[in-house]
Amino acid sequence: MFILATTEREYPWGTLRSTNASKVKVILEEKGVPYKVDRLHPGDLWKKPESILEKHPLGKVPYLETDEGAIYDSTVINEYLEDRFSSPVLRPEKPAALARMRMLENFGDEAILVGDLPKIWMPMWSGPEKRDADAMQAGRDALRDRSFGYLEQQLEEGGYLCGEFTLADAPYMAMAMVLEVDGMSLDGYPLLESYLERLRSRPSYKAISPATSLDDSAGRE
């Protein structure tokens, strides 16, 4: 049984989860791989105890404990799962299509999960009275300016980023989760809005949904 190290906590306004670990969780779910969640204390991501550094040299989540050792970095883990569990196929074969899938996945990581989304998401881990509303709005503006137009161009009606659901969609599942909590407007981006709804309607989304309790999202047999 694989063990996914992550940070997740329940708050009155929903279950909050690590975005990068959510990327991995949805791929474990999509592939039907049995796993258990190991929830680390969020403070340990800053304290970086030896027990975490042994598994991830940067002391981050996610890392996945497997029968072949610990694997870290959400993109690397998802590619490992794809290599190891071939069904369903979540990656195109042809080199150019595969490169496009990886570029879109990388854009989701760099521009969104590491780039602008934390400006909205990190404050949510504290109570509303501690949040800087202007800084959060700056995060929403940056997200819209840098990413929404580009994604709108990449999408086609009714599909996923690469036609079928692939590894490229995993970071956008995490964005769908954050924006479900935040509720920011997607006016002017109809393809993106319907794409995020499509992601939220996949069964795998339940494992990262803000509406799912910790007890109901602790892994799968």
Ligand SMILES: N[C@@H](CCC(=O)N[C@@H](CS)C(=O)NCC(=O)O)C(=O)O
């Ligand atoms: N490239 C890494 C990024 C992982 C990452 O930054 N995770 C956050 C939680 S979502 C974290 O551990 N932050 C603590 C830190 O940056 O030290 C991945 O995709 O797994």
